[in-house]
Amino acid sequence: MGFKSVLCVTDADHSDQDVRTAATLCVEVGAHLSVLITPPQMLVMSPLPIGDGVPEWPAGRGQAIAKLNNRFRQIDRFTQDVARQEKRSQDVQKLLRAMCLSYDVDTDYCDATRVGEIVRQRALCADLTIVGPALLNDSIVGPLVINGSLFDTGKPVLIVPDGAEPTLWPRRVLVGWDSRLEASRAVREALGLLCAAQEVRVALVDPKPNYNANSAEPGADIAAYLTRHGARVSVDRLPSAGKPVAAVLAQHAIDTSAEMIVMGAYGSRRLRERLFGGVTRWIFEKPTLPLFLAR
Structure with missing residues (x-):
């Protein structure tokens, strides 16, 4: 069996189902599992206006204050999301330690415009990417992961739908x-x-x-x-x-x-x-x- 390095991508808000599925398959064939955790919600942070984009003061102070408040909210959300990713990473590592397999867990805070490229880079150095039920049912992250891992790498992808009993030794x-x-x-x-x-x-x-x-x-x-x-x-x-x-x-x-x-x-x-x-x-x-x- 040639699958020695397997990639699994999961969202910070997803359940353990996809990671557990990928880990079980890795144990089955003796493969190393790499887990990539994406942010819970990937939004593009709008740039803070500079130069001519800043309203004149005091005439445009209301608009400027609104933009600053919006940026503060984005920063606060970013801080919370990073904390959630770190907590998710710790939970996944605890799960994988109990399953006795070779693994690594990484996080990457990115918006939707970059997730496909980040997944592509990881999938290029893996034999197989496993897409589990949670990711498959995620209408935002799922398509981006499949595009990046399948269309841009030449590497295979195993789609595992909900309710399936996957194996890498099918009869x-x-x-x-x-x-x-x-x-x-x-x-x-x-x-x-x-x-x-x-x-x-x-x-x-x-x-x-x-x-x-x-x-x-x-x-x-x-x-x-x-x-x-x-x-x-x-x-x-x-x-x-x-x-x-x-x-x-x-x-x-x-x-x-x-x-x-x-x-x-x-x-x-x-x-x-x-x-x-x-x-x-x-x-x-x-x-x-x-x-x-x-x-």
């Missing part, structure tokens, strides 16, 4: 395959867990024969690749019957008792605000299985 795995670069990278990043699984099902939705590949049979090429690495593979060619690809894959994963879905993440830099295009948009619609993504 049955469903691979969503469409012969695209992103799907190939997802398979390569997940190769260790795929080869250790008892059953790997490669699922293709409305596939078309590719006579330029190794075989005219859709999915035969990726199945052969995985078999050479020692994986136990079967290929399922599924009709969409007018349903979204995501819905077909999700239902097939349930029907085959899969414990994880591995697939490529698709998205455009121009549409980052909308997160993922194609079949990976459904991850924010409360999936029922852990989702291993790479791009």
Whole structure:
């Protein structure tokens, strides 16, 4: 198993659920866990006006006093938030010490314009980023973390929805395959867990024969690749019957008792605000299985 360094991002106001989930997975595979704690609420502090921006005194004293009072409130909030982050850091360290694993915990006070870049820097030096239920359900921090860790690093992300029972040693795995670069990278990043699984099902939705590949049979090429690495593979060619690809894959994963879905993440830099295009948009619609993504 190649996951030796795992990143987990949590908010200062989140519960311990995400950290506990990531820690349990790290214990399972003997990995080091790095926890990054972001501020409870990330707001941009407006700059204090200078020069021509300061109202003339005394005519504009009311406006100036209001601006100063607003800045004092921001400073007070900053002080409180830093204290909450520090308290959260101490609590997380106490939790991890009791779980007997290798770990480090860090905090970074940043606003929403920088969190993606900060997460990107951390994820570049990790094998895997784990996004737990609390972060997944956080409409502010969650998308920023996933953008930074997935789209800007080339590293995989494991999405763990609420109610899922994640493992990095899944017995049955469903691979969503469409012969695209992103799907190939997802398979390569997940190769260790795929080869250790008892059953790997490669699922293709409305596939078309590719006579330029190794075989005219859709999915035969990726199945052969995985078999050479020692994986136990079967290929399922599924009709969409007018349903979204995501819905077909999700239902097939349930029907085959899969414990994880591995697939490529698709998205455009121009549409980052909308997160993922194609079949990976459904991850924010409360999936029922852990989702291993790479791009």
